[in-house]
Amino acid sequence: MERTAGRYLALLLAFVMVLTGSGQVFAVDTADTADSPSEIVEEVAPEESPDSSVLEESIRLDRKLGQVTIQLAADSGMLPAGTELNIEQIKVKGTLAESFLDSRFKNYLVYDISLKDEEGNEVQPDGGVDLSFLNLPFDGPVEVLYLEDRWLEKAKDSKGTFSEPVHDLEVLDTDIASDEVVVTTDHFSIYVVGEYSLATYQFNADNVFISEQVVKNGDLLVEPASPNKEGHKFTGWYVEGEDSPIDFSEPVAFSNDEDFKLQVYAGFTAVYYVYFIYDGDIVTTKEVVPGETTDAHDITLIVSEPGWALDYWSVTENGQPFDFANTPINENLKLYAVTVEGWEVYFNTQGGTQVLPKYIPFNQPKENQIGTFQLPTPPTRQGYTFLRWNDKADGTGNNFGAGTLINSSHVDGQGVLHLYAIWQGQTGISYSLVYWQENADDDGYSYVATVGRTGRAGNTIVVADADRRPNRYTYFSYKGYDSNVRIKGDGSA
Known part of the structure; x- marks a missing residue:
């Protein structure tokens, strides 16, 4: 019994010595003797203690400037241990922020808010924290803005000219309860709390x-x-x-x-409304100030009946022509399209902008079947000037201009006249000469250079002697160029 008690006492003393010595924990073998501790056989590393640089508990920091108290509340782990809340109320007179804030608020306070760790380094929270403003000297609704530091730059430079305004600001969502305004943020810089009308x-x-x-x-x-x-x-x-x-x-x-x-x-x-009606449908409506006149110049009507064209507009179906120039509009008015038989004209612009077909009504008496050609708006084409309309694509047929009489000899069996736009190419239009050299090791060619030249649009490109001289490139002789290439009006040839 005494030997057993002594063994327990020796074991206890061994552990006491270990724990009160170097602070390390050792494994001790007590199997050999009860009178003294055995040799140390293994060193066990201590358990890691919690990182003291991160808060384990939530934090609440307060600062008071005048009557206003500003509080920060952060959950555990959001800020380093020992974080301090630094607040400075600042003036914005003469800065970029002044005119903007003066126009936005009737009263406002501007704070430079920052967080610093124990070593004085500026830090930002690791997530959203609550920032509260209490006892604000405002009676009306409140808004909180976050501004970048650049807003505090001077609004004028040394020469007295205004700097470019900056627009990096954020309107924060606010939670307002009694005398407290709360916002959630994850960064700190310039905060504006303002009362607005x-x-x-x-x-x-x-x-x-x-x-x-x-x-x-x-x-x-x-x-x-x-x-x-x-x-x-x-x-x-x-x-x-x-x-x-x-x-x-x-x-x-x-x-x-x-x-x-x-x-x-x-x-x-x-206002009065003039309704233009064709085949029972309103195709266009015009608004007219009472007492003024209107016209039909800008109304394009596509007549659906083959061989028929718009003749004029009338206040009754198939009635007399309406006198646009001399009839003031003093009530809502309906005008009906009156159509007449005539020739149909199709326009081929040959690369120009589209021109819609026209119907040329027969002149009276109808039996003569003669109509007077009405010029459409001329088409346009890049690099070309419009000359005339002709019933042959190459311009060798009959020309048609304003007032040209059209009869049955001009139209096909369907009563259709086909006209072609005749163009003249403009000078000074760009085109490119692209040089290629034969490869030494295969039958292909490799690009060498591009040279710009100008000429008249539509003309066939003829390469000048100077551009195809035999000795242009060392070790190469001239072979030839693509024939029948015309200069394009857009300069892409």
């Missing part, structure tokens, strides 16, 4: 209230649906006392001194 726009149409919108300076209004008023055309929404309608694509701009309300009214102007 509200403008109420009340929209009315013909003495009827439509809707109301409440906005702050810099917001966009949403355009209400356009109202209708019989015999009138809607011209826009007008703020009371203003001559120009609201531009809903532009942010609202107003003084931030106090909240206010604006009346907005729908603008109308009296």
Whole structure:
């Protein structure tokens, strides 16, 4: 029994010596003797202690500047241990931020907020933290902005000229409860807490209230649906006392001194409508101010009946021609297309812009079947000048100009006249000579160079002697060039 107790005592003393010595833990063999500890046979590394550079608990930091208290609340692991909250209230007079903030807020405070670790190094949180502003000296709605440091640059340089404005700012989502404004952020720099005014726009149409919108300076209004008023055309929404309608694509701009309300009214102007009708369908509608005249010059009508063309417009079906020039419009008016038999003309622009077909009505009496050609708008073609219309593609046939009489000898069996645009190529049009050299080890060719030249569009390229001299390239002799290549009007030949 004594031997057993002594063995336990020796074992206990051995562990006490180990733990109170170097701080290391050792494995001890006690099998040989109970009187003394055995030799040390293995060293066991200590367990790692928690990293003291990261907080294990959530943190709350407070700073007070005047009556305003600013608090930071971060969850565990978001900030290094010993992080300090540094806050400086700054002035923006003379900086890029001044005019912007003055126009956006009626009152505001600007803070430079930063976080520093124990060694004084600036740090940012590892995720979102809550930043609270308490006891702000504001009565109205509040907005919080995050600005980059560049906003604090001087608005004028040494020569007195304004710097380019910067636009890197962020409007933060705010949670407002009683006297506390809270935002969540993961970076710190310049913060602006501002009180802004509200403008109420009340929209009315013909003495009827439509809707109301409440906005702050810099917001966009949403355009209400356009109202209708019989015999009138809607011209826009007008703020009371203003001559120009609201531009809903532009942010609202107003003084931030106090909240206010604006009346907005729908603008109308009296108008009559002229409806152009063909085959029972309205093909075009024109708006006409009461007492003014209109015309049909810009109305293109495609007549669906083969061999027929538009002759004129009338207030009744198949009635007399309407006198556009001398008839003031003082009511809504319907005009009907009156058609007449005639020749159909197709235009082949030969590389130019499209020209729609035309119908040439027969002159009176109809039995003569003679029509007067009406010139369409000339087509265009890059690198060319339009000359005339001809019934042969090469221009060797009959020319057709304004007033040319068309009869049955000009049309085919279907009553169709085919006309071709005749062009003259312009001079000074670019083209390229591309040189290739035969490969020494195969039958292929390798690109060498491109040389630019100019000529008249449409002409066949003839390579000058100077551009094909035999000794142009050492060890190579001239072989030939592609024939029958014409200069293209776009310079791509």
